[in-house]
Amino acid sequence: MSTPPSASFVSYQDAGVDIGAADALVERLKAHAASTRRPGWLGGLGGFGGLFEIPPGYRQPVLVSGTDGVGTKLILARRLDGHDRIGIDLVAMCVNDVLAQGAEPLFFLDYFATGRLDPAIAERVVAGIADGCRQAGAALIGGETAEMPDMYAEGDYDLAGFCVGVAEKESLIDGSRIRPGNALLGIASSGPHSNGYSLIRRILDDSGASLDSDCGGTRLADALMAPTRIYARPLLDLMREVPVHGIAHITGGGLSDNIPRMLPADCQAVLSASRWPEPPVFSWLRNTGPVSIAEMRRTFNCGLGLVIAVAAKSTDQAIARLQASGEAAWLVGEVKDRGDGAAIEIHD
Numbered sequence: 001m002s003t004p005p006s007a008s009f010v011s012y013q014d015a016g017v018d019i020g021a022a023d024a025l026v027e028r029l030k031a032h033a034a035s036t037r038r039p040g041w042l043g044g045l046g047g048f049g050g051l052f053e054i055p056p057g058y059r060q061p062v063l064v065s066g067t068d069g070v071g072t073k074l075i076l077a078r079r080l081d082g083h084d085r086i087g088i089d090l091v092a093m094c095v096n097d098v099l100a101q102g103a104e105p106l107f108f109l110d111y112f113a114t115g116r117l118d119p120a121i122a123e124r125v126v127a128g129i130a131d132g133c134r135q136a137g138a139a140l141i142g143g144e145t146a147e148m149p150d151m152y153a154e155g156d157y158d159l160a161g162f163c164v165g166v167a168e169k170e171s172l173i174d175g176s177r178i179r180p181g182n183a184l185l186g187i188a189s190s191g192p193h194s195n196g197y198s199l200i201r202r203i204l205d206d207s208g209a210s211l212d213s214d215c216g217g218t219r220l221a222d223a224l225m226a227p228t229r230i231y232a233r234p235l236l237d238l239m240r241e242v243p244v245h246g247i248a249h250i251t252g253g254g255l256s257d258n259i260p261r262m263l264p265a266d267c268q269a270v271l272s273a274s275r276w277p278e279p280p281v282f283s284w285l286r287n288t289g290p291v292s293i294a295e296m297r298r299t300f301n302c303g304l305g306l307v308i309a310v311a312a313k314s315t316d317q318a319i320a321r322l323q324a325s326g327e328a329a330w331l332v333g334e335v336k337d338r339g340d341g342a343a344i345e346i347h348d
Helices: 019-034 073-079 086-099 119-136 197-207 220-225 232-241 254-262 280-288 293-299 312-324
Strands: 061-068 104-114 139-147 157-168 183-188 244-249 267-272 304-310 329-337 344-347
Touching: 019 119, 019 139, 061 086, 073 086, 073 157, 073 197, 073 220, 086 104, 086 119, 086 157, 086 232, 086 244, 104 119, 104 232, 119 139, 119 157, 119 232, 183 267, 183 312, 197 280, 220 280, 232 244, 232 312, 244 254, 254 267, 254 293, 254 304, 254 344, 280 293, 304 312, 304 329, 312 329
Parallel strands: 104 139, 267 344
Antiparallel strands: 061 157, 104 157, 183 304, 183 329, 244 304, 267 329
16 A cells, blocks of 8 residues: 655654664663673673573572562652662662572673663663672673653653572572571661662651751761662672571561561571661661651661571671671571561560
């Protein structure tokens, strides 16, 4: 069927999707991806699938995968022009989950969705993702940029990340080796990480607090936007030296919900909150809210990004190894017989 000469053609760009800008962005991102190259990485961006081979030396390799986003921390990132660092959060949330199973992160993929593509902002976000991948020792092997007019408000974007790691089958960490008497070690967080930001924003709105105000010697905005800590290198070093029986990544659900996830059904975690310092940002949230202690512990990490279970005799060695890797770590509790009690008790 022919088109009349007078007809006016409509294009995809007229509908709000600029394929040319997306193609140009991919070219700009290739250098960021290349900076994350590691053994096993095959090829670069631009194919229909990312390629990666399992490193040699594994007898029974098990692939461990994780996916996550950064939640409404994105709203603060846009408000504070924090596009450069939010990608680190994205990588951390996925990588730390994979680590909790005892796996070495291998590669990462990202998904960036927006109503109208701003190549400069998208590149800043992906540069942060590449930074996070370098910290984690994972290769950025692909991703997707989706421009969807009318789906997002002007300036909005959303992120999702996907990480795959590998572990020897016999070395997987699933909590089955946890026993009563095991020590519970806490590893410091860098702040709220990427959880609880709907409550954080509610507290900010209700209190009218300035993001430029002081928070324990740090600007409040910086305390709230500190990127999620990536624990890959120190945890992998630790696991080479000390048998780790369980790892809980303290994400959504806070201390109260995440620590029980690593425990056998007959075990109970008993923590003493006096054994680790409360970072100023959590004191500010608790007092400004105000937020009850119970709600703080079921929403936030309260200063502990990971909680790990080791044999009591390994406590000093494990803490020393973590401190040598630059991590602040403390003996925060122990594992007990659960009996008829709750899966977790946290004493003040």
